Amino acid sequence: MKKTSRLFVLALALALVAVMAFPAASPQPAQAQGGSVLDQVLARGSLNCGVNGQLPGFGYLDTNTSEWSGLDVDFCRAIAAALFGEVTPENLIFVPTTAQERFTAVQTGTVDVLLRNATWTLQRDTELGLDLGPVVFYDGQGLMVRADSGATTAADLGGASICTLTGTTTALNISELMGSLGLEYELVVFEQASQTIAALEEGRCDALTSDRSQLASLRTTAADPGAYIILDDVISKEPLAPAYIETDAKWANVVSWVVYATIQAEEFGITQADVDSFLTSEDPAIQRFLGVGENVSGTLLGLDNDFVVNVIRAVGNYGEIYERNVGPNTPLALDRGINNLWTNGGLIYAPAWR
Amino acid sequence: MSYSPPAPINRPGHVPVPFWRDIRFIQIFLQIAFLVVVIVAGYTLLHNLVTNLEKSNLPIDFGMFERPFGTQISEGQMDFDPGSSSNIEAMRAGLQNTMRVVVIGLIGATILGVLVGIGRLSTNFLVRQISMVYVEIFRNTPLLVQLYFIYRGMLRLTLPENLKDSYKLPGPIYINRRAVNFPLIEGTDTAELFYIALGIGLTLGIALWWWRLRVQEQTGRPAYTLRFFLGAVLIFSGAGWLLSGGPFSVDYPRLERFNFVGGDRLSAEYLTLTLGLILYTAAFIADIVRAGIQAVPYGQIEAARAQGFSSGQTLRLIVLPQALRLIIPPLGNQYLNLAKNSSLGIAIGFFDVYNVANEISNQTGQSVVIFATMMAIYLSISLFISLVMNTVNYLMRTRTR
Incomplete structure (x- = not known):
C-alpha cells in the first residue's frame, strides 16, 4: 500500500511537470503578447x-x-x-x-x-x-597617456601596453590602427571602465583607449587628473x-x-x-x-x-x-x-x- | 527495494486487480510518461528559443566562426594577427591560454596541496599551525576576491611601477607590475643533432636502469640505477652538444621605450590567475590529503614503526599508498573545479577562451551559439579530467584475489 501511494505521488508530480511544460508548447514571443x-x-x-x-x-x-x-x-x-x-x-x-x-x-x-x-x-x-x-552625442575614439610619457601621437606607441574595454568597438579600432601602423603592442582588455583607469594609474598600461568623452570622464576619477593627457588623434567615429x-x-x-x-x-x-x-x-x-x-x-x-x-x-x-x-x-x-x-x-x- | 508482485490469483469469483493498480503496468507507464515529459519539455524549450531568436532577427548562425576576430590577443600567442585571424582561431588561441593555466594549475595545486596536507599532520607545531591558517583562509574566502587581492593588492601595488626599477634576478629575469620577463632559450639550426643524442642517451639510460634492477634482484648487489642512468644521459647529450657546436641561443629581454622586448614573458594576469587557482584549490586538496592520511588505521603506522621504518619511510611506503585510494576520487572533483574556475580570468583581463567567447558574442550577437560552444569546450575539458582520474582510480584500486 505504501508503495502504491508513493507511486501515486510520483505520478502526480509528473503530471504537474507536464501541465507546466505544455502551455509553453505554443511559444508566444513578447511582441505578440x-x-x-x-x-x-x-x-x-x-x-x-x-x-x-x-x-x-x-x-x-x-x-x-x-x-x-x-x-x-x-x-x-x-x-x-x-x-x-x-x-x-x-x-x-x-x-x-x-x-x-x-x-x-x-x-x-x-x-x-x-x-x-x-x-x-x-x-x-x-x-x-x-x-x-x-x-x-557625437564622439570619437582617442588615446590617453601619462603626460610624462613623451608620446604625442598614436604612432609613438610602438611596443606599448594599451588598456581597453572588452566587447567594445574600441578594442577593434585600436587593433586595426596599430596593425595598419605596423606597430607591436600589448592589448590588455578589462571588463569594467574603472579597471582600465586603475590599470593606467597603477602602471599596468602605457595608454588607455576609449571614446574621447569617456577618457575625459575617466580622467576625472583618477587620483591626479593632471598627470594624464588625451592625444589629439581621433581614430574613429563613435556616434553614441x-x-x-x-x-x-x-x-x-x-x-x-x-x-x-x-x-x-x-x-x-x-x-x-x-x-x-x-x-x-x-x-x-x-x-x-x-x-x-x-x-x-x-x-x-x-x-x-x-x-x-x-x-x-x-x-x-x-x-x-x-x-x-x-x-x-x-x-x-x-x-x-x-x-x-x-x-x-x-x-x-x-x-x-x- | 526487492518487491515481487504477488502471483495472480485465479480463484473463481475473484475480481482481478484493475490494470491501473497493477504495479507492473504502473512501472512501465510511469517510465513512458517521464520520457514523454522530458522530450516534450526539451523540444518546447528548443523550439521556443529558435522561434524567439528568429522573431528578434537573431537567427542561429554558425558562419560567424569564420569571420575575422579583429581584436589583438596579446596573451600567450604573441604572433596572433587580429587582421587575418578568424573567430575560431581566436577561440583556439584562447583555449591555449586556458590550458596553460589549467595544466600548470593542476600540477601546482597538487604539489602544494599534498605538502600542506601532510604539514597539517606534522609533529612540528609551527608547520602544523601555518598549514592550518593557510587552509582556513583560502578555503573560506571567495576565489574572485582572492584573484583581485593578488592582482591589485599583491602584484600591482607592491611590485615596481617603473620598468627601469624592475626586480632583477639572475638570468636575467625582470619582475615588474606587468609581467615576469625572462630569457628565452631557442634551438639553433643544429639543435636536432643534440635532441637525437639526448634521445639515445635517455633510451640507453632507461635500459641500463632496468638492467641494473635485474642484476640487483638476481645477485643482491647494489643497483646504482641513478648513476648508470645519469652517466648514459650525460655522456650522450654532452657528445651531442659538442657535435652540434652549441645547440641553443638565448634571447635576452631588454628594456625599450615602453616595455621589455625579446625573451619571453608571463603576464601579470596569467600569473595572478594561475597562482590564485593554485592557492585556492590547494587548500581544498590539503584537506582531502589530510583526511585520506587520517583514514589509514593507526595500527598500520605502529606496525611500520615496530618494523623499524623511519617516519619518512612510513609515510612514503605505508601511509600514502593506502591514503591515495581514498584521496583520488575527491581530488578529481577539485581538478574539475580548478578547470572551471579558470573562467574567472575575465575578471582580471586574462584572455582565456571564455574571455574570447564573450568578445565574439558581443561582436556578433550570437550568444546562444557561443555559449553552447563554451559549454561544450568546458565539458570536454572536464570529461577528459574525469577520464584520467577514473583511470588512475582504477589502476590504484585494491587488488583482491
Whole structure:
C-alpha cells in the first residue's frame, strides 16, 4: 500500500511537470503578447533604462548619495517623463549594465531602452537585432597617456601596453590602427571602465583607449587628473545613440522623438525654467511643438499630447542636458564642438515638428 | 527495494486487480510518461528559443566562426594577427591560454596541496599551525576576491611601477607590475643533432636502469640505477652538444621605450590567475590529503614503526599508498573545479577562451551559439579530467584475489 501511494505521488508530480511544460508548447514571443514595448512599459507603469553607472558625465551612480547623473541618465529621465508625465523612483528604473552584457539586455527585454554610451554601427543595427538612434552625442575614439610619457601621437606607441574595454568597438579600432601602423603592442582588455583607469594609474598600461568623452570622464576619477593627457588623434567615429529592440517602430518613434524634443526645445530657446511661459506663446510652431491647443503632437506617438512639456520640465533642453553633465563647467569640461546645434555649426539637428 | 508482485490469483469469483493498480503496468507507464515529459519539455524549450531568436532577427548562425576576430590577443600567442585571424582561431588561441593555466594549475595545486596536507599532520607545531591558517583562509574566502587581492593588492601595488626599477634576478629575469620577463632559450639550426643524442642517451639510460634492477634482484648487489642512468644521459647529450657546436641561443629581454622586448614573458594576469587557482584549490586538496592520511588505521603506522621504518619511510611506503585510494576520487572533483574556475580570468583581463567567447558574442550577437560552444569546450575539458582520474582510480584500486 505504501508503495502504491508513493507511486501515486510520483505520478502526480509528473503530471504537474507536464501541465507546466505544455502551455509553453505554443511559444508566444513578447511582441505578440503585449504588442509594442511602448504598450508593455505603459502597462507596467515603469521604464527599465539600461545605463552605465561608472562613467561620470554619462551614466554615473554616486555611491555616497545614491543619485544617478549623466547625459544618458537624463535621456532616460526624458523618456520616462514623456511616458508617465513626471519622473519618480517608481516609474524609472536604472539598470546598470557592463559593456559586454548591454546588448543582450536589450535583446532579452531586460531593459526597454539602452542609453549606455553605445556606438551606432552597421553591424549592431542589423545583426544584433537592435535599432539605434538618434545620436545623443557625437564622439570619437582617442588615446590617453601619462603626460610624462613623451608620446604625442598614436604612432609613438610602438611596443606599448594599451588598456581597453572588452566587447567594445574600441578594442577593434585600436587593433586595426596599430596593425595598419605596423606597430607591436600589448592589448590588455578589462571588463569594467574603472579597471582600465586603475590599470593606467597603477602602471599596468602605457595608454588607455576609449571614446574621447569617456577618457575625459575617466580622467576625472583618477587620483591626479593632471598627470594624464588625451592625444589629439581621433581614430574613429563613435556616434553614441540609444538602442532598443528591432522591429518595434512604435517604440523607436517614442525614443527618437523624445530625443528630438530636447533638441528642438534648444532651437526654440525653451528651457526647463521658463517652459511654462511658452505655453501661452502665440507662435504656431511652438504651440505645435508643445502640443497646446488643437495641435496634434504626442498623440501621434501614443503619448500625452503635451509630452514635450513634461520632458522639458524634467530635464530641460539638449543644451541644458549637455552643460549639466559634460559641458565646460563640469569636471569633464568638454566643449560643445560638433555636438552644438546645427544653427551653431554643429551636428545636432531635429526633423521638422509638423 | 526487492518487491515481487504477488502471483495472480485465479480463484473463481475473484475480481482481478484493475490494470491501473497493477504495479507492473504502473512501472512501465510511469517510465513512458517521464520520457514523454522530458522530450516534450526539451523540444518546447528548443523550439521556443529558435522561434524567439528568429522573431528578434537573431537567427542561429554558425558562419560567424569564420569571420575575422579583429581584436589583438596579446596573451600567450604573441604572433596572433587580429587582421587575418578568424573567430575560431581566436577561440583556439584562447583555449591555449586556458590550458596553460589549467595544466600548470593542476600540477601546482597538487604539489602544494599534498605538502600542506601532510604539514597539517606534522609533529612540528609551527608547520602544523601555518598549514592550518593557510587552509582556513583560502578555503573560506571567495576565489574572485582572492584573484583581485593578488592582482591589485599583491602584484600591482607592491611590485615596481617603473620598468627601469624592475626586480632583477639572475638570468636575467625582470619582475615588474606587468609581467615576469625572462630569457628565452631557442634551438639553433643544429639543435636536432643534440635532441637525437639526448634521445639515445635517455633510451640507453632507461635500459641500463632496468638492467641494473635485474642484476640487483638476481645477485643482491647494489643497483646504482641513478648513476648508470645519469652517466648514459650525460655522456650522450654532452657528445651531442659538442657535435652540434652549441645547440641553443638565448634571447635576452631588454628594456625599450615602453616595455621589455625579446625573451619571453608571463603576464601579470596569467600569473595572478594561475597562482590564485593554485592557492585556492590547494587548500581544498590539503584537506582531502589530510583526511585520506587520517583514514589509514593507526595500527598500520605502529606496525611500520615496530618494523623499524623511519617516519619518512612510513609515510612514503605505508601511509600514502593506502591514503591515495581514498584521496583520488575527491581530488578529481577539485581538478574539475580548478578547470572551471579558470573562467574567472575575465575578471582580471586574462584572455582565456571564455574571455574570447564573450568578445565574439558581443561582436556578433550570437550568444546562444557561443555559449553552447563554451559549454561544450568546458565539458570536454572536464570529461577528459574525469577520464584520467577514473583511470588512475582504477589502476590504484585494491587488488583482491
